[in-house]
Amino acid sequence: MAKEKKVEQITDMEQDFAQWYTDICLKAELVEYSSVKGFTILRPYGYAIWEHIQRIMDGEFKKTGHENVAMPVLIPESLLKKEGELVQGFAPEVAWVTMGGGEKLEERLAFRPTSETMFCDHWSRVLHSWRELPMLYNQWCSVVRWEKTTRPFLRSREFWWQEGHTIHETAEEAQKETEQQLNCYADFCENVLAMPVVKGQKTEKEKFAGAEATYAIECMMKDHKALQSATSHYFGDKFSRAYGVTFAGRDNSLQYPFQTSWGSTTRLIGAVIMTHGDNNGLVLPPQIAPIQVIVVPVAQHKPGVLEGAQDLCDRLQKAGLRAKLDQSDNSLGWKCAQYEMKGVPLRVEIGPRDLENGQCVLVRRNDGEKTVVKLEEAETAARVQLEAVHAALYQKAKQNLEEHIYAAYSLEEAKQLQQEKGGFIKTMWCGDEACELQMKEQAGMSSRCMPLRQEHLSDVCPICGKPAKTMVYWGVAY
């Protein structure tokens, strides 16, 4: 028995977390590797998860007045080069198109690694007056960055994302937008993905190339490594100036608008896998699960069972749940294992005995808890159980996060805590990049963020002993 199971089995996360992750990506049929390194195929089940993320997040963006647009995938080199810092930051990982129709191009074209330049170029032509501001744009697309080491969802050479780009009349307004979108991501992670986050600002070293300030949400995975799950940048008028984006102000003077950009990617799916998954496979938060309820008939050849199961499934669908009936002739055990592996949050079992008693059995994916409910109450009961799954996932993830944040008061202590416990190590910091590099060299950790919710741990930087300015969370990141 044990031997036959081998093929479908998923490596235990305690034994090899990286392999566990890869197993889930492949065996839950989220992705397939393509023939070009670092380019992955999102399979129907994986893409459906992304579609739910898109649908819900897009709705949130629209609530605050954002509009979707589509920008070209290719950027002329001369255009990309106009903003020095951005080019420097991205140069090592830009892919270039040098030929077109068999002829060498006059100017090479970059595959967009991000679209600030295209938005600025566009705005430089269409913006005229303060009355047209703000412009609140977003686009859903894929971008290309020539990464050296690649992993599905976490780091690939092409990835799917949304990038919001906005311009505003005043700095204050743009700063407010930056903050609003950071909060939007944090709320999305908590309310939809059941992932608690740490909101914070990136250090100078870690911030986005060309930004004046970068904010991010950091999540903690089950192996206690950190994963940056979304970012929000404030640009000031730096790009406006570089690209000549101007408008006539209220006093008729020529002004530069203030700009933001913010993004989140299919990496969120990787975050979900490593936040909620277990040794039986994927565990999906109900709101983004392609199948929320799987109806499994028991002894389906017996009279009335299949009909009863179909009936129940129809009713769940009518109630607005994404329900599916599996009437294949695979065994019950196979079906249970299969949908557990695919992370379906709720399973409903219905067999001859249930039909006799006018009931069905609801089984939660996250903890295997079974609840017997009356058939006529199935819709409500399913909804209640799905909410319970979300709440339990969030609680467990929150506990994982909170239990793995440690304060350190010396470099040695920080190093030791990281080695023994992992997670986020919080210390005070003087603000010098030299100390950041020290931490990386000595303790193997990079600064994750300066949390918006600051604490005063001590007066000095534990690395150099100089007066401390802020508290920083350090960690090993994906």
Added chain:
RNA sequence: CCGGGCUUAGCGAAGUUUGGUAUCGCGCCUGGUUUGGGACCAGGAGACCGUGGGUUCAAGUCCCGCAGCCCGGACCA
């Protein structure tokens, strides 16, 4: 990009040392019996052995190049 390992059917492997035209399990297809936690029987299909060159009468096997995957390190959503 640097170091190590790997690549044989959809998946997992044997065969490579000692060259002779590919084997097994799972999965898949057909029929039947089954179904309260990965069922069973019978029959069947499926592989130019990652790719390009070389050595040889003969290459999955030996030699050289390249690509891809995995694990570390340096770089980044």
